[in-house]
Amino acid sequence: MTLMEPHTARAAESQKSETRYKKPSLWKQALRHLLRNKLAVSGFIVVAFMFLACFIGPLFSPYADNKINMSIMNKPPSWQHWLGTDKLGRDVLTRVLQAGRISLTVGLASMALSVFLGTLLGALAGYYRGIVDQIIMRIADLLLTIPGLPLLFISGALLSEWKVPTDYRMYIVMLMLSLVNWPGLARMIRGQLLSLREQEFMHAAVVLGLRDRRKLLHHLLPNLVPLIIVMATLNIGGAILSESVLSFFGLGVMPPTPTWGNMIDAANNMIDFQQRPWLWIPPGLSIFATVIAINLFGDGLRDVLDPKLKR
Amino acid sequence: MSALLKIEGLSTHFITEEGRIKAVDEVSLRILQGETVCIVGESGCGKSVTAMSVMGLLQGGLGVAIDGRITFQDTDLLSLNKAEIRAIRGHEIAMIFQEPMSSLNPVLTIGEQLIEPMMEHLKLNKKVARERATALIEQVGISRSKQIMNSYPHELSGGMLQRIMIAMAISCGPKLLIADEPTTALDVTIQAQILDMLRQIKEESGMAILLITHDLGVVAEMADYVVVMYAGKIVEEGEVTKLFEDPKHPYTQGLLRSKPVLGQRQEELFSIPGQVPNLLELQPYCYFHDRCEHCMAICRTQEPELGVVGHQQKAACWLYGEVAHHG
Amino acid sequence: MSTYITKRLIYMAVILLAASLLIFCLYALTPGDFISGNIKLTPERKAELREIYGLNKPLLERYATWMNNAFHGNFGYSLAQQRPVLTLFNDYIWNSFLLAAVSTFLTWFIAVVVGVVSAYKQYSWFDTLVLLLIFAAMSLPSFFIGLFLIKVLAVDFKWLPPGGMLTTGSNATGMAYIKEVIHHMALPVIVMTILGVGSLTRYFRTNMIEVIKQDYIRTARAKGLKEGKVLYRHALRNALLPAITLVGFELPALFGGSLIIEKIFNWPGIGQLYMSSFSVRDYPLLMGFTMLIAILTVIGTLISDLLYHLADPRVRLH
Numbered sequence: 015m016t017l018m019e020p021h022t023a024r025a026a027e028s029q030k031s032e033t034r035y036k037k038p039s040l041w042k043q044a045l046r047h048l049l050r051n052k053l054a055v056s057g058f059i060v061v062a063f064m065f066l067a068c069f070i071g072p073l074f075s076p077y078a079d080n081k082i083n084m085s086i087m088n089k090p091p092s093w094q095h096w097l098g099t100d101k102l103g104r105d106v107l108t109r110v111l112q113a114g115r116i117s118l119t120v121g122l123a124s125m126a127l128s129v130f131l132g133t134l135l136g137a138l139a140g141y142y143r144g145i146v147d148q149i150i151m152r153i154a155d156l157l158l159t160i161p162g163l164p165l166l167f168i169s170g171a172l173l174s175e176w177k178v179p180t181d182y183r184m185y186i187v188m189l190m191l192s193l194v195n196w197p198g199l200a201r202m203i204r205g206q207l208l209s210l211r212e213q214e215f216m217h218a219a220v221v222l223g224l225r226d227r228r229k230l231l232h233h234l235l236p237n238l239v240p241l242i243i244v245m246a247t248l249n250i251g252g253a254i255l256s257e258s259v260l261s262f263f264g265l266g267v268m269p270p271t272p273t274w275g276n277m278i279d280a281a282n283n284m285i286d287f288q289q290r291p292w293l294w295i296p297p298g299l300s301i302f303a304t305v306i307a308i309n310l311f312g313d314g315l316r317d318v319l320d321p322k323l324k325r
Numbered sequence: 326m327s328a329l330l331k332i333e334g335l336s337t338h339f340i341t342e343e344g345r346i347k348a349v350d351e352v353s354l355r356i357l358q359g360e361t362v363c364i365v366g367e368s369g370c371g372k373s374v375t376a377m378s379v380m381g382l383l384q385g386g387l388g389v390a391i392d393g394r395i396t397f398q399d400t401d402l403l404s405l406n407k408a409e410i411r412a413i414r415g416h417e418i419a420m421i422f423q424e425p426m427s428s429l430n431p432v433l434t435i436g437e438q439l440i441e442p443m444m445e446h447l448k449l450n451k452k453v454a455r456e457r458a459t460a461l462i463e464q465v466g467i468s469r470s471k472q473i474m475n476s477y478p479h480e481l482s483g484g485m486l487q488r489i490m491i492a493m494a495i496s497c498g499p500k501l502l503i504a505d506e507p508t509t510a511l512d513v514t515i516q517a518q519i520l521d522m523l524r525q526i527k528e529e530s531g532m533a534i535l536l537i538t539h540d541l542g543v544v545a546e547m548a549d550y551v552v553v554m555y556a557g558k559i560v561e562e563g564e565v566t567k568l569f570e571d572p573k574h575p576y577t578q579g580l581l582r583s584k585p586v587l588g589q590r591q592e593e594l595f596s597i598p599g600q601v602p603n604l605l606e607l608q609p610y611c612y613f614h615d616r617c618e619h620c621m622a623i624c625r626t627q628e629p630e631l632g633v634v635g636h637q638q639k640a641a642c643w644l645y646g647e648v649a650h651h652g
Numbered sequence: 653m654s655t656y657i658t659k660r661l662i663y664m665a666v667i668l669l670a671a672s673l674l675i676f677c678l679y680a681l682t683p684g685d686f687i688s689g690n691i692k693l694t695p696e697r698k699a700e701l702r703e704i705y706g707l708n709k710p711l712l713e714r715y716a717t718w719m720n721n722a723f724h725g726n727f728g729y730s731l732a733q734q735r736p737v738l739t740l741f742n743d744y745i746w747n748s749f750l751l752a753a754v755s756t757f758l759t760w761f762i763a764v765v766v767g768v769v770s771a772y773k774q775y776s777w778f779d780t781l782v783l784l785l786i787f788a789a790m791s792l793p794s795f796f797i798g799l800f801l802i803k804v805l806a807v808d809f810k811w812l813p814p815g816g817m818l819t820t821g822s823n824a825t826g827m828a829y830i831k832e833v834i835h836h837m838a839l840p841v842i843v844m845t846i847l848g849v850g851s852l853t854r855y856f857r858t859n860m861i862e863v864i865k866q867d868y869i870r871t872a873r874a875k876g877l878k879e880g881k882v883l884y885r886h887a888l889r890n891a892l893l894p895a896i897t898l899v900g901f902e903l904p905a906l907f908g909g910s911l912i913i914e915k916i917f918n919w920p921g922i923g924q925l926y927m928s929s930f931s932v933r934d935y936p937l938l939m940g941f942t943m944l945i946a947i948l949t950v951i952g953t954l955i956s957d958l959l960y961h962l963a964d965p966r967v968r969l970h
Contacts, residue, residue, distance in 0.1 A: 053783070152667075159671050161904065161945040163911050164938075167930060168678050175682060251791060258793050259912065281799045288807050295803075298796035306791035313787070382873055387775065407879075415876030422874075427867040432889050442875045493875065 047318040054314020060307035064300070068114030077105035078112075091292055098292040100280070110296050113272035117301070120188050120267070121254035127192035128253075129246045132199025133238070139200065140207030141234065151204065154197035162194045166256065170265025180268045187266045191253050199245055203238060210237050240319035247312035251305040258301050274301045328355040328396075329533050330379070330418075330501055335393035337371075337378045346604045348374040350557040351393075353631075356501065356550075361527065361534040363548035363565075365541065365580070367601055371557040372537045376503045379535075380420055381410040398500070416446035419494035423506035425486035429478040435462075436474030439493050446497045461492040466522060484515035488522070495526060502527075503535045508543060520546055541584050545569060553577050556602055556612040559631055563638030573640040575617045611643065619644055660957065664950050671946045672722070676715045679935050679942075687731075705731070718939070727943070728936030732929060737940040741922060747817060748909035748921030751837060755844035756902055762849050767856025768888060774861055782853065789850025798843050798916040805839060812839045815918035840917040844910065855898075859891040866890070896963045900956030904948040 048054055072078045077095075083103035091098045097106035135154075139147040169190045173183055211234070219233050254274075260266030261275030269276055277297040281287040286294065337349040349371040356362045364372040377383045379395055381402060395402040397418065402410060419442075422428045429438060439461065440454035449457065455474065462470035465488040478486060487507060494502055504523065508516035520543065527534055536547055544551055544565065552562040553576065561574040572578045579597040599616035611617070614624040623643045631641040687693065687701050702708045706717060721728065727737040770782040806814035813819065813836050824832050863869065864887055872886040909923030918924065922941065929937045 053780075053787075152670075155667055156670050156674065159667055159946050159949050160675060161908070161942065161949070164926070164942045164945070165678075167911075168682060168938075171930070171933075172682050255791075255793055259795060262795050275793075278793075278796055278799070287799070287803065291803060295800065298793060298800065301793045301796065302788075302791055305793075306787050309787050309791050380874055382870060411876045411878065413876070415874060420874045422867060422871065424867055428871045430868040430872065430886050430890070432893060433886070441872075441877060441881075445875065445877055445881075490871075 044318040048314055051314040051317065053310045054317075057307040057310030057312075057314065060303060061311060064114065064304050064307070065118060068111050068118055071111040072108055072115075075105065075108040075111070077108045080104050080109070080112075088290055088293075090290070097296050098290070100293055101286075106292055106296060109272050109277065110274070110300055113274050113277050113297060114300060114304075116184060116267060116271060116273045117254055117257060117275070118304070120184060120191070120257045120273070121250045124188040124191035124195070124253045124257070125246055125249040127188060128195035128199060128249060129242060131192060131196040132245075133203050133242055135196065136200035136203030137207060137235070137238070140204035140211070147204070150200065154200050157194070157197045162256075163259075165194055166190060166260055167263070167265055170260055170263075174265070180271055184267045184271060187257060187260060190260075191256050194256075195249065195253070199249070202245060203241070206238060206241050207234060210234055244312060244316045244319055247315055248309060251308040251312070254301060254305055254308075274298070327358070329358045329360075329398065330356040330535070331394070331396040332375070332379070333394040333396070335375065335378060335395060336391070337374050337383060338390045338392075340388040340390060344605045347557050347607060348604065349378065352554070352557075352559055354552050354559070354562065356533050356535055358500070359527070359531045359533055360549050361536060361547050362550045362552060363536045363538060363544045364552045364554055365538060365544055366554035367539060369601055369604070370554040372554050373505050375554075376420065376505050376535065376537055379503065380414055380418065381405070384410075412446070415442045415494075415499075416497045417499050418501045418503065419497070419499040420503040420505065421487070421490045421494050421507050423509050425483050425490050425510065426478070428490060429486055431478055434475050434477055435481070435489055439474070439489065439496065442493060443496050457496065458492075461496055462489070464526075465489070465492045466518070483511055484519065487511060487515075487519055491519075491522065491526070495530065495532075498530065499532055501533045501535060503537070505537045506539070507536070509538070509540070516543075523547070541580060553580070556607065557604060558612065559639075559641065560613065561638070561640040561642075562631075563635070567636060567638050571635065571638075573634045573638060573645060574613075574642045575619050575644070576613050577640075579616075611641075657958075660954055664954060668947060668950055671950075672719060672943060673715065675939055675942045675946065676718060677711070679939050680711055680714065682933070682935075722943070727940035730929070730934055730937045732932050732934040732937070737937050740925060740937065741940070741944065744920060744922040744925045745907055745909070747919065748914065748923060749907055750833075751840055751844065751914070751919060751921060752906045752910070754837065755841045755848065756906060758841065758845045759848040759852055762845070763852035763856050764892070766849075767853045768860050768883070768891070770853075771857045771860030771864065771891075772883065782857070786850045786854045786857075789846055790854075792847060794843070794847050794912045795916055797846065798840075798913060801839060801843060802916070812836075814839075815916070817920050836919075840913050840919055843917075844913055847913075852898075856891060856895065859894060860887065863887045863890045893963055894960075896959045897956040899959060900952040900954070903952030903955065904945050907948055908945045 081104075083099075085103065086095075086099050087101050087103040089095060089099045089103075095105050095107065097110065100106055100109065135150045139150040170187075173186055178186060257266055257273065258275030258278070261268075261273045262278050264276070264279065266275060267273045269279075274297040278294045280290070280293040332355065333353050335349055335352045336347070339346040339348055352371070352375060354362065354364075364375065366372050374383070378391055379397075379402065383389050384391060384403075391403060393403070397413065400413075402413070405413075429435070436455060436458055439458040440449075440451065443449045443454040443457060444451065447454075459470045459474060462473050467473055467485060467488055473481070473485075473489075481489070491507075502523075507523070508519050511519065523534065524547065526532070534547070536543070538544060548565040550562070551565050551568045553560050553568075553574065555576050561568070561572065561577045563573075568577065569581065572581055576597070579595070582595045583597060597616055602612050602615075610626055610628050611620075611624040614620045617624065621643055627643075629641045629643045631639050632645065634640045634642075634645045687698050687705075687707070693701070699708075706714060709717075718728065725738070727741075729735070730737050730740055733740060766782055770776075770779040773779050802814045805811050815836075817836050818824070818829075818832055819836075822832060869882060869887055872882045877886075907922075909921040909926070911923040911927055913919070914921040914923035915927045926938065926941045929941075
């Protein structure tokens with residue numbers, strides 16, 4: 015008795031039209047939507063600028079060798095030194111850019127590592143379920159129960175006690191941040207995977223008798239890619255913030271390797287804090303600008319790649 | 326008899342980034358007191374948007390452009406301010422929706438939701454409103470009304486929730502009830518009960534019904550007058566028996582042919598070839614031409630207008646071009 | 653429901669036990685302790701002290717002793733301050749709570765109001781501004797904004813005191829005391845509110861946008877209800893409901909203090925206690941603090957779960 019929508023006719027029609035002209039791919043569509051989001055685009059521009067400035071900028075600085083020059087120590091901003099000089103007579107602007115290299119690298123690398131760990135463990139847990147899931151998720155629960163900051167502080171203290179050379183500390187800080195960050199990511203990936211498993215196309219894959227690895231690699235993981243990209247982007251900002259906190263308290267990357275966090279350490283000195291704001295405000299603003307830009311860009315990505323995720 | 330609701334040249338367009346979507350374009354219809362008018366069409370033909378425009382639920386929305394006149398008991402609804410239209414909404418014109426499951430607020434009890442319109446429009450106090458609500462629940466055929474009053478929507482079935490929606494709609498004694506696909510989401514047996522109940526209430530109270538459906542069975546059962554919509558426009562309208570006996574527009578003919586008939590098993594069910602045109606790419610000629618088996622040269626160049634084609638029957642089709650001009 | 657709670661409680665206990673072991677090992681493995689860091693002591697005296705505090709015993713035995721005491725409500729004895737850890741917590745925790753409670757209240761209040769209004773006016777200039785501020789608040793390094801505001805508001809303009817809970821040497825009482833504390837609280841509370849308000853506003857905004865699209869909001873409008881009623885009675889309740897799960901998650905923040913803020917503002921709370929104990933490696937206190945937060949986190953999660961079950965009529969039955 016019911017007038018059905020002509021589903022079959024419509025499907026046939028759309029197939030026909032597909033042969034006539036190729037629809038732009040999903041990625042291209044996403045890119046087009048992203049370009050329309052002004053906040054995301056400006057975020058991207060700022061991030062790109064920060065990267066370029068930090069990685070290429072110091073090459074053009076006459077002060078890149080960080081020569082100690084006591085005759086010009088603690089000078090306020092001037093035409094020669096746009097952001098002044100520090101207590102060893104080094105150019106603050108150059109230091110900020112060099113610090114940015116480290117901070118951005120730590121952020122990127124620890125993001126990559128935690129996303130790798132989170133995706134791997136989350137995917138294993140969500141795909142195999144049962145005992146594998148139990149073990150991985152209980153470990154994640156445990157790590158999420160212990161507060162992150164004290165955990166990082168203890169690890170930072172361990173590094174100091176073990177007299178890890180300052181050159182290597184940077185790598186260990188990356189490792190620490192990833193260890194604290196992966197459980198949240200793993201939970202998210204696992205949740206997404208579990209819901210994907212229940213969807214029609216996975217039932218189809220099961221009915222077709224595809225092998226485990228094939229199912230995981232060809233049918234599930236590609237569907238996780240948007241989620242992973244978004245999480246990865248937003249994670250960089252978080253990692254940069256955590257690194258700065260650690261380094262500020264002298265538990266992360268240590269001088270002479272500059273990072274934005276340990277440069278703000280100057281504020282722990284009463285005179286520098288009150289009278290020489292050029293020493294610690296520029297690195298702070300750099301963190302802020304970079305992180306807000308990354309977050310705006312990441313949020314734009316989330317909008318176009320995975321609207322369901324919006325939180 | 327005077328018209329209760331008169332829609333003249335109603336156009337509801339949505340302005341989006343991709344362009345202007347003419348969801349409803351130059352639609353006119355009228356509903357007499359106590360009459361049941363059905364709007365029939367496929368999904369996306371503008372039938373729900375017509376109803377929402379009458380209710381004033383789209384006005385002021387982002388990128389919504391409404392034009393034309395909607396006269397309800399001598400008031401132009403489109404010229405009313407927010408407070409004035411609100412006083413009519415839920416009071417003199419009430420509406421029920423397709424999805425009873427999601428149309429009720431999950432965190433409020435049935436009772437709390439039922440008494441709201443009565444407290445708002447009839448200015449009843451809570452106690453009286455609750456008494457009336459209990460009576461209404463019984464009127465729509467649900468026993469244990471006291472218990473139902475304190476239940477939450479998720480505790481009831483879809484059919485029961487639709488009855489509650491009807492109870493809520495008729496609580497202030499509306500002159501017009503707009504029912505937007507009221508039975509689509511329900512089981513077949515429940516559908517019949519709900520339709521029976523609507524008819525009964527209509528007979529008792531004398532209210533008019535604007536019924537929106539894609540189900541020709543429902544139309545045959547309920548309608549006095551039928552309006553067929555296609556791509557935002559009315560393509561044919563007429564008294565229900567006439568229209569079913571002698572459909573004029575090829576689209577209506579197609580609709581009726583695609584309806585399976587009991588006892589007659591066909592080799593293949595008929596379906597209208599092609600698909601509904603994209604509302605963004607409408608051209609100024611007959612929207613149905615590429616699916617029509619009688620398509621003529623003029624159909625591809627000029628837009629047909631709605632004209633009288635028989636006794637109380639109108640169609641917008643070039644097949645009756647001559648007649649339309651005389652009418 | 654009761655089997656559910658039992659299950660949850662057992663799981664909670666297991667997680668806490670595992671957490672305690674992990675925390676203990678972490679601190680125990682950290683080389684250097686309160687005694688070895690103290691240069692005033694002779695080697696003999698150090699060995700003697702180690703004996704007294706049981707630091708020379710095997711790791712597992714020390715853990716067993718620690719846990720046994722913890723079960724009896726004894727979290728050990730602070731080596732640096734020579735007082736029981738729990739007594740110290742009791743002394744400091746209420747200062748932390750004062751700061752956290754006020755800023756949590758402000759955060760929620762602002763987040764709900766701004767989130768709802770900006771969701772209702774989605775795409776307006778107000779909404780865009782709110783979005784930008786949300787992202788700004790979420791991207792601030794906590795210690796930097798703290799320092800920055802101290803520099804501007806306390807050092808340069810001298811509107812507010814830079815830190816502490818009372819002016820040094822003050823012995824104000826009664827109303828004067830309260831006024832002084834409020835004066836000192838203002839800056840840390842502002843910073844904590846700024847830091848928390850971004851993500852929460854965003855949360856309410858997103859929830860509200862989602863709810864406004866629902867069918868039952870259309871129904872409420874079709875009934876002819878006033879827009880205010882539609883928003884506050886029908887929409888807000890549904891938008892706030894999922895937020896109930898967040899209430900439990902606030903628990904560790906309410907009682908656990910804030911390490912960074914309390915340190916920067918020199919606020920005599922439990923977070924600052926931790927930070928100062930950290931530099932002298934006062935392990936009993938550090939372990940006790942970490943364990944306290946872990947316990948609060950677990951209890952908070954449980955509370956969230958239970959509240960969610962109580963609040964949503966859809967899950968209440970199960």
